[in-house]
Amino acid sequence: MELKFYFVRHGKTLFNLKGRMQGWCDSPLLDEGIQQAENVASALRNVPFNRAYCSTSERAWDTAKEICKYHDIPLILTKGLKEFSFGALDGARKEEVLDSPFFDDWSSEGGETNT
Numbered sequence: 001m002e003l004k005f006y007f008v009r010h011g012k013t014l015f016n017l018k019g020r021m022q023g024w025c026d027s028p029l030l031d032e033g034i035q036q037a038e039n040v041a042s043a044l045r046n047v048p049f050n051r052a053y054c055s056t057s058e059r060a061w062d063t064a065k066e067i068c069k070y071h072d073i074p075l076i077l078t079k080g081l082k083e084f085s086f087g088a089l090d091g092a093r094k095e096e097v098l099d100s101p102f103f104d105d106w107s108s109e110g111g112e113t114n115t
Helices: 014-018 031-043 058-068 094-098
Strands: 052-054 075-077
Touching: 031 058, 052 058, 058 075
Parallel strands: 052 075
Antiparallel strands: none
């Protein structure tokens, strides 16, 4: 029996548009992101699925719900698929964080490390 996994990233969000760090904090899908979710759902509508797993982030949940509209399968939410936590930097402007010479060596208060 062949086992296949399909990984789908969420559609475009408000934080994606504004260039903000988006880890555990949530930002809604834009109209463009909803259209992206509908497009991938349509492309996968004839692909057989046994189940679907999704992070507990609203952006991922909204994307996965679109895909599951074409399939009579459970959508299983799991925290284990959540994005990296940026802690106090969630929502910060990306260029301010990523351009820091210290970014690879530290984590923000309440955030995860890169190791």
